[in-house]
Amino acid sequence: MVRLSNGPAYLINGRDVVETEGMTAEELKNTLGSAYLNPEEAAKNSIAYDILKEHNTSGNMEKLKIKFDMLTSHDITYVGIIQTARASGLDRFPIPYVLTNCHNSLCAVGGTINEDDHMFGLTSAKKYGGVYVPPHQAVIHQYAREMMAGCGKMILGSDSHTRYGALGTMAMGEGGPELVKQLLSQTYDINRPQVIGIYLTGKPAKGVGPQDIALAIIGAVFANGYVKNKIMEFVGPGIENLSADFRVGVDVMTTETTCLSSIWETDTAIKDYFEIHRRPEEYKELKPGKTVWYDGMVYVDLSAIRPMIALPFHPSYTYTIEELNANLYDILHECEQKAIANLGDQVKFSLTDKIHNGRLYVEQGIIAGCAGGGFENICDAADILKGKSTGVDEFTLSVYPASTPIYMELVKNGAVASLMAAGAVVKTAFCGPCFGAGDTPANNALSIRHTTRNFPNREGSKLQDGQISSVALMDARSIAATAANKGYLIPATDIDVEFTKPKYYFDSTIYKNRIFDSKGDADTSVEVQMGPNIKDWPNMHSLTKNILLKVVAEIQDPVTTTDELIPSGETSSYRSNPLGLAEYTLSRKDPSYVGKAKEVKGAEEARTAGNDPSLELEGLKEAHETIRKVFPDMDYENTGIGSTIYAVKPGDGSAREQAASCQKVLGGWANIAQEYATKRYRSNLINWGMLPFVFKGEELPFKNGDFIFVPDIADAIENKRDSIKAYVVKDSLEEFALSLGEMTSEEREIILSGCLINYNRVN
Incomplete structure (x- = not known):
């Protein structure tokens, strides 16, 4: 049904695939003949490259600074985003921003909380020049398909399933702070992602639907990370056998592969889609060039796929029915x-x-x-x-x-x-x-x-x-x-x-009669309506010279989802209340986490108030004394105190920033992981001023409850040191190594400032 290439591949004339594994450059030239281009030039012929180039403002296609055409959010995320942007100096939405209401729609729990959020959204759309879609009108991504998508555009959404590639739109789901950056006319900064071709052939059997195709692909690529943080580019003769609706149904599920985004060839089926939705001007033909280099190829024989089922508890746990x-x-x-x-x-x-x-x-x-x-x-x-x-x-x-x-x-x-x-x-x-x-x-x-x-x-x-x-x-x-x-x-x-x-x-x-569309006109006279559950973000301090972390949770599961870091569902009514929501952090994995994190936060609050933090946190006095034997200049003025969690691979799934921000408002200053499941979770940590540490050793040198001292961390970030010395504090200091991976200059400044809000206040 689905097969993966062992390495890169060329696509010639949109139909013929030549895998490069084991072939010399000379052999490739002989095989491709006049179609040959070197990989660097051929990679520029993908659909993805053209769209990224058009939206990149850096002048360097290896280090992208993307400005999106539009933004979209729903009622679990937009309050926090707008509140963050307001705290950073927002005066109007610089690009179209659609606020949909499809998550807290029922207004069934929490008293007035959900409808208060909706009124916050409506008045914000009026004040700052946005679009407001009332509850029950449309789910976020269907509205975006019908009214926002356009061939060659880029859309950023604060929901992980922001995928409109089948309609020729490169869309990405990210945590709220990345939307804040766009609202403040900043950029989305990434290295140029690799592009994986998804080569479709055949025609689905009668009774096989888009979810069947999607699950077959997810089952083949998730566990091995084949498309992780890459762009999936759908090509091949099988596309013409799929309707626009069918393609959309496959495309939305690409999020579950952990890819960065997706894009498809477009044809008359997509042209008809835009004509049906009365936006014919949004169509243009998107095709890969004559010779395209892909960093890998996924072959999907649509005719061989049978009805699929993904068993609990992951979309990649797939079988045919x-x-x-x-x-x-x-x-x-x-x-x-x-x-x-x-x-x-x-x-x-x-x-x-x-x-x-x-x-x-x-x-x-x-x-x-x-x-x-x-x-x-x-x-x-x-x-x-x-x-x-x-x-x-x-x-x-x-x-x-x-x-x-x-x-x-x-x-x-x-x-x-x-x-x-x-x-x-x-x-x-x-x-x-x-x-x-x-x-x-x-x-x-x-x-x-x-x-x-x-x-x-x-x-x-x-x-x-x-x-x-x-x-x-x-x-x-x-x-x-x-x-x-x-x-x-x-x-x-x-x-x-x-x-x-x-x-x-x-x-x-239906939409004209019910949806508020400012047409981009901001009305500064409107007062944003704030319900009693809508709270400002608490003050957050800049990074100190050194940090002393206490491990307050250890998760050894192979993958930890954002739902396990901060539950969905029953907590949704509190997503406009940072401290209220934080009470649910890790409740599904470690119910003791919140209490332990608060104890550490109490010590940090005492420290910043000039009081003795050791009176608030058991073991802190002894840890402090042990550290000073080796680092005599360490004191409570130059050393912040924060909590950290360890998880093998955290952040699979949702884009919701609260997976990171809830840890932050409870005094978290870091995560330690073998790797991060998604780029968006790592970005959320950084934007909330939390250090995304990576530990690559075979045996974990610390355990839950241990103190970890990281000296000169601010200097390490400022001077872009990758290998960072850290010490487990026991009867003596036991050294081990952490790394932070690549970060942009702006990301380093955000960490040093303590969070994106602080960074924007200074800049």
């Missing part, structure tokens, strides 16, 4: 064992008890959000369910169209009637099922979902309360087939159905 059904007990038992290794003995988790008479029974189906809520997905699901019944037992099915225009068209063409008659519940545009704020299953239940992620507890259960339910990712078509089978797992390819493929008609009147 046929394979799973043929080996039910063995595969589910293996999944249980993996879960036990991750969850420990906190809860009882089982999947093999879902086997009923040799078949897998699931309790819930969901088709929703930026991945599942597309027009074609829901129309095909309706065709499968027409005249059928989801049954009267435990199994339930909920469907969330991704926007009101899609919903309206589904009403007009009868799809909603077919779904509801079968027993499905059709709801408004909402991201809740994807991150745990809606449709939480029963304890120990299994939900099959066409959404984006299936991390532990992301569906809304609370490990800290002894709850566990789980999600398997599937395509809408196989979810509908399973629903028609009364909850017993079956692939859509086993269903006899004729897909009607109705034409889509986009009605923009």
Whole structure:
């Protein structure tokens, strides 16, 4: 189904692939003939290179300083972003900024909190010149596709699934501080990323949908990091066999590969998409050049892909549904064992008890959000369910169209009637099922979902309360087939159905009648409306000469998600309150973290107030005395006190900055890791003034509860030293090495200043 090249590859005339592994330059010249270009020149012929070059302001294509065309956020992230920008001197949005409301839409918990955030968003859009999309109108990425995307554009969003590559738009999901930089007319600074070709051939079988293709790719590239922090460029003859909606459904899931962004060839299907959405001027043909060098090639035979399932608890844990059904007990038992290794003995988790008479029974189906809520997905699901019944037992099915225009068209063409008659519940545009704020299953239940992620507890259960339910990712078509089978797992390819493929008609009147669009005009007379839960960021201090860290959490899981660093779902109403939200930090992995971090923060507060910090933190006096035997000039004036966590590979998943900022407001000054799962999490740490330390040794020299002294850290950052001496403080000092990796000059200044807010106040 999916194969990876062993090294770089040339693409000739958009169709012929020549892998370079083991070939000399002379052999390549003979093979390619007149099409030969050296790799450096051929790399400039990718679609990605052209778009990056057009948006780069540095004049150096190896060190990019990108300015985006547009920004987009939702109601879990935009309050913190605008508050940060306001604290840094924001007076207007310099580029179009769309504030959507698709996460805290329900206004069901926290009293007035959620609607207060929405009014903050509306008044900010008026004051600073933005666009405000009210709750239930559209999920963030569907609105961006319909109203923002354009061929050759670049969009930055504060949500990890900011992916519009199928529409010719290079889009990236980052933490809020990167959007703040754009609002302050600063740049997005990265080394030029590598580009991986995704070479599509064939045509999907009947019943195979975009989630099936996406999961097959994710399963092949996630674990080995094949596309990590790189751009996926979709090319090849198979593209013409996919509709625009189908391509979008594959594209949005590229986030789960840990790539930086994505881009696709464009053709008449995309031209038609923009014409349907009444923005024909946004189309232009995007094609790779005659000879293109890619840093790797992923071959995807669309015709060979079968309906897929990603078992709990990661989108890369993939099988074909046929394979799973043929080996039910063995595969589910293996999944249980993996879960036990991750969850420990906190809860009882089982999947093999879902086997009923040799078949897998699931309790819930969901088709929703930026991945599942597309027009074609829901129309095909309706065709499968027409005249059928989801049954009267435990199994339930909920469907969330991704926007009101899609919903309206589904009403007009009868799809909603077919779904509801079968027993499905059709709801408004909402991201809740994807991150745990809606449709939480029963304890120990299994939900099959066409959404984006299936991390532990992301569906809304609370490990800290002894709850566990789980999600398997599937395509809408196989979810509908399973629903028609009364909850017993079956692939859509086993269903006899004729897909009607109705034409889509986009009605923009719905948006014109409800969405506030300033057209870029800022009204400075408007007062931003602040609810009682909307709090300013606390003061944060600049980095001291030395730092003394206390390890307050140690996570040995192979990968730690942002959901595990700061839970989604139940915490969403507090994302406008930095200190209130921080109370939930690491609650799913280490409930003792917050209390321990506060003890360290208390010592730092005493230090900055000129008091004795050793009175606030046990063991600090002894550690201080041990350090001064070797470093006699170390004292509480030149040495800050902060907490740190150790995790093997933190930051997989969401772009939400709160995974880092919550640690910061609790007194965190560093993370220590073997590596960082994503660029965006590492960037979040830096923008919140936290040191992204990397430890590469085989045996960890410290443990939870230890003090770590890092002398002359400010000098090391200022003078760009990579290898940094650190010391575990025991009866004596035990030296080990840390590194920070490459950082831009601006990033170093942010760290030295203590956070992005401080940096902008000075500059």
